[in-house]
Amino acid sequence: MGNRLSKIYTRTGDSGETGLGDGRRVPKDHPRVEAIGEVDTLNSQLGLLLAGLAEQGISEVSDVLRPCQHRLFDLGGELAMPTYQALDAQEVERLEAAIDVWNDELGPLKNFILPSGSYLIALAHACRSQARTAERRCQQLNALEPLSAVSLAYINRLSDLLFVAARIIGRRQGVSEVLWQAAARPSA
Template sequence: MGNRLSKIYTRTGDRGETGLGDGRRVPKDHPRIEAIGEVDTLNSQLGVLLAGLAEAGITEVSNVLAPCQHRLFDLGGELAMPSYQALNAHEVERLEQVIDTWNEELGPLKNFILPGGSALVAQAHVCRSVARAAERRCQQLNALEPLAGVGLAYINRLSDLLFVAARIIGRRQGVAEVLWQAAPKPEA
């Protein structure tokens, strides 16, 4: 692969616009750019989680999530180049298979859980919540400019996977889930 970036700054965005892969220029607050940015934020947060998993030696979860960084980059490419399609249904199915396998081990939830118990569990929940934000941004874009392909399904399933991953990480660490406790009701 040749050089992709010959220069890091171009000064072409100094007036509040950015270029898409198809040559269009759009405002930096365009819903497409918002979606790309949220997917990029998710990818960065996922990188933090993967670094922590590597340090903790939780390779099973790392092996599942590491390819997701590449697929998020693909999704960003699809968002930047509307006619480009990189993701396919197999990627969504892969996530569903892992969710089913991990859920079988975990069993059903009997209570709401909070994002905590360990730094890794909390980071997985940060990734999950950022995935939901990315999904909302993609849905906003989809309402204006319909998106082709499986990107919306992928980001939805990834947020589900990250929820289950948080639970599996806690289990692998031997950390109890932090169960939600309702606030006491005010007396009438």
């Protein structure tokens, strides 16, 4: 790919619109732009998680999550260029395989857990919740302009992977899961 951005600012968005890869100009709050923005936010948060995992030497989780940053960039490309297709079913299957391996080690949940216990666990859960937000924005867009089934499956499966990753990070750190404790019911 050649050098595409010779200038970072273009002034073409100052009026509240932005350009898509297919040449359309849409408002910056268009559902497609909202979806692109949420995917971008997730990618940035995932970068923070990967940096923390590198500092802690938890390479097993990093090795699974690192390609996800690239695939999120691909998803952003699909969102920006509606006829472009980059993701495929093999990537969804890769996430499912990782989920299955980690879930086999962890065993079933017996209670709800909180996004807590360590910084990295909480950060993985922040990524998971951001993935859910990105998924909702993609589904909102899908109701107006259909997206590929693979892209929708990918963002859904990624949030599942991040949930299990948070649990496996805790296991690797030797940190117990923080179990949810229901509030005491008010007496009558």
